[in-house]
Amino acid sequence: MHNPLLERSTLPFEFPDYSALEAAHYLDAVQQGVAGQLEELRAIAQNTQAPTFENTFVAMERSGALLRRAVMAYWTVFSAHGTDELREIDPQIQSLVSGHQDAIHLDGELFARLASLDADALGGEDKRLVTETLRTFRAAGAELDAGRKEQLRALNSEITDLSSEYSRRLLGAMNEAAVHFADPGELAGLSDGELASAADAARDAGHTDGYLLTLVLPTGQPLLERLEFSASRRRLFEASVNRGQEGDNLTLDLGARMASLRSKRAALLGFATHADVVLQEATAPDLAAVRGRLAELIPAAVANARAEAGELEKISGSPIDPWDWAYYSAAVARERHALDRGALREYFELDAVLERGVFAAASRLYGLGFTERFDFPLYHPDVRTWEVFNEDGSTLGLFVGDFFARPTKAGGAWMNSIRESASLLGERPVVTNTLNIPKPAEGDPALVSLDEVNTLFHEFGHALHGLFSAGIYPSLAGTSVPRDFVEYPSQVNEMWALHAEVLPGYAAHTRTGEPLPDGTVQVLEAAALWGEGFATTEYLTAAVLDLAWHSLTDGELVSDPLAFEQRVLSEAGLIPELVPSRYRTGYFKHIFDGGYSAGYYSYIWSEVLDADTVEWFTENGGLKRENGERFRAELLSRGNTRDPLESYEIFRGREARIEPLLVRRGLARSTNA
Incomplete structure (x- = not known):
């Protein structure tokens, strides 16, 4: 079998030849890559020369080229187009990679060599590499005795297997939970385009007729805002919140089992909880600080949510049910602010938002240029690529966009890297x-909601973080920063979505070409605080649920995950019966198969920096080239080459303040009361 992954790609940017790759190629390349890197690391550990920075730390950074190439290509395609063949090999690949990380971090001879280096004379990024590498090894159990290392390997292996199975079942649960409607009358409120898209989805799923409403990952489904009949809204909502609770795609038991194993692993590593382990690598000082921040925000957020519910009941005429919240909230926005969020979709066409909005803002701020290319072999026909240029015309990197839902794609939205900009390896990002x-019906424009507009800007903020990376070493480059910092650049980039100098460039009616009506931006700004009570409470509920699962101590078992959810959320002062968690245990992919375990708090933690940064841009003239250059030079390009909070303080000129966040979320008055 000829395996294209075994050699460096000859395509531009060393882009993987996805058209030639099959599932067996990924598995074979990972297997050979693991074996090859272990040989390289063994040579480093057994080098008879005295350890130096170059022959130890730099040599380790250079190792594993085949494995790195294979897993980056694989992780990109598996999450976006996880065919049956890829899902069949995924448990093997996940197990190989997890076991390989243990083999590296638990290698006593390698760790002894790393730890023996006198790094006092080093500085800058070199010093950072030594510090971060040793911290990673210690956090992974490098200093455990032989018996405990074996226990740790067994735990890591089981957790990895469960995580892979959770992901597999969740994809099945999402497809299984899609709601089929036979009568179009039940879908009153949806546009002709949405009905056509739902009819296509039904046929694609094997139905002979009718309409299929597929699910997105979070609890709140976008169509709840527009479906006119409460019974239809209820069916869609209950399908969403009940995912993973029964049948072959049961995920609740997997989540509970993973949380238990993580607590056992934490005890083995000398920590009270898994959350304490995770926070060793975070910018947050400790678990108490995170709990304190959430506890500080919950009372005001819940009070605002209850007040919003009161407004909704005035319109509905009865106590509000959670499946009706989005519908009546949109009605309040229309009545109070003359804002019809559903009608706004007609002004947001995907290509226009992307090219005349997202790309245009990046051009104004950073001098970037974008040229779409059609010469790359891609893993799905819907995927697109753009070459990205610096202001002087030099190539910066390649941007790949995969925007439409499909049954083989995991839920949600994310950024990934196929190549990272690390000068040691000579790669372009x-x-x-x-x-x-949702993919439109053939011939219809791809319309996006206002929330999806924000998501496009958000994810491109992650992309900029990767594209601008100017680090030397791959383990410190780009988005390789603490989990509670990584969302910060992406959240900042959302500020340009409705900016007065950006929005008119991309918002035009798809049929008439007319711009947004005069005053729309002002209406959106005035309406910005409406719904923040719900949004903040929904988010905080998920953050508290995550921490509850990962604050379990060794031996503390949960036999009824749903009862556990209800108890911990109620004890925290939240109201899940009215404002459900953004994610429940059955479909909380972020924490059970997404790297955010004990880290979902990161969004609000990062938003403190984000809101303070938005204030800085506003104070300094907004969408100006010099502002973008400062943000790029002092923050986006730095990755983890220095302490990210140090980068922030150099950029901002001081520590971050929480007040801008409280004002943005409508919490300032309640918090001060």
Whole structure:
């Protein structure tokens, strides 16, 4: 079998030849890559020369080229187009990679050599590499005795297997939970385009007729805002919140089992909880600080949510049910602010938002240029690529966009890297943005909601973080920063979505070409605080649920995950019966198969920096080239080459303040009361 992954790609940017790759190629390349890197690391550990920075730390950074190439290509395609063949090999690949990480971090001879280097004379990024590498090894159990290392390997292996199975079942649960409607009358409120898209989805799923409403990953489904009949809204909502609770695609038991194993692993590593382990690598100082921040925000957020519910009941005429919240909230926005969020979709066409909005803002701020290319072999026909240029015309990297939902794609939206900009390896960055926008019917424009507009800007903020990376070493480059910092650049980039100098460039009616009506931006700004009570409470509920699962101590078992959810959320002062969690245990992919375990708090933690940064841009003239250059030079390009909070303080000129966040979320008055 000829395996294209075994050699460096000859395509531009060393882009993988996805058209030639099959599932067996990925598995074979990972297997050979694991074996090859272990040989390289063994040579480093057994080098008879005295350890130096170059022959130890730099040599380790250079190792594993085949494995790195294979897993980056694989992780990109598996999450975005996880065919049956790829899902069949995924448990093997996940197990290989997890076991390989243990083999590296638990290698006593290698760690002894790393730890023996006198790094006092080093500085800058070299010093950072030594510090971060040793911290990673210690956090992974490098200093455990032989018996405990074996226990750790067994735990890591089981957790990895469960995580892979959770992901597999969740994809099945999402497809299984799609709601079929036979009568179009039940879908009153949806546009002709949405009905056509739902009819296509039904046929694609094997139905002979009718309409299929597929699910997105979060609890809140976008169509709840427009479906006119409460019974239809209820069916869609209940399908969403009940995912993973029964049948062959049961995920609840997997989540509970993973949380238990993580607590056992934490005890083995000398920590009270898994959350304490995770926070060793975060910018947050400790678990108490995170809990304190959430506890500080919950009372005001819940009070605002209850007040919003009161407004909704005035319109509905009865106590509000959670499946009716989005519908009546949109009605309040229309009545109070003359804002019809559903009608706004007619002004947001995907290509226009992307090219005349997202790309245009990046051009204004950073001098970037974009040229779409059609010469790359891609893993799905819907995927697109753009070459990205610096202001002087030099190539910066490649941007890959995969925007439409499909049954083989995981839910949600994310950024990934196929190549990272690390000068040691001589690579140019290749970054991806993957979303789940419903694909329109043939011939119809791809319309996006206001939330999806924000998601496009958000994910491109991650892409910029990867594209601008100017680090030397791959383990410190780009988005390789603490989990509670990585969302910050992406959240900042959302500020340009409705900016007065950006929005008119991309918002035009798809049929008439007319611009947004005069005053729309002002209406959107005035309406910005409406719904923040719900949004903040929904988010905080998920953050608290995550921490509850990962604050379990060794031996503390949960036999009824749903009862556990209800108890911990109620004890925290939240109201899940009215404002459900953004994610429940059955479909909380972020924490059970997404790297955010004990880290979902990161969004609000990062938003403190984000809101403070938006204030800085506003104070300094907004969408100006010099502002973008400062943000790029002092923050976006730095990755983890220095302490990210140090980068922030150099950029901002001081520590971050929480007040801009409280004002943005409508919490300032309630918090001060």
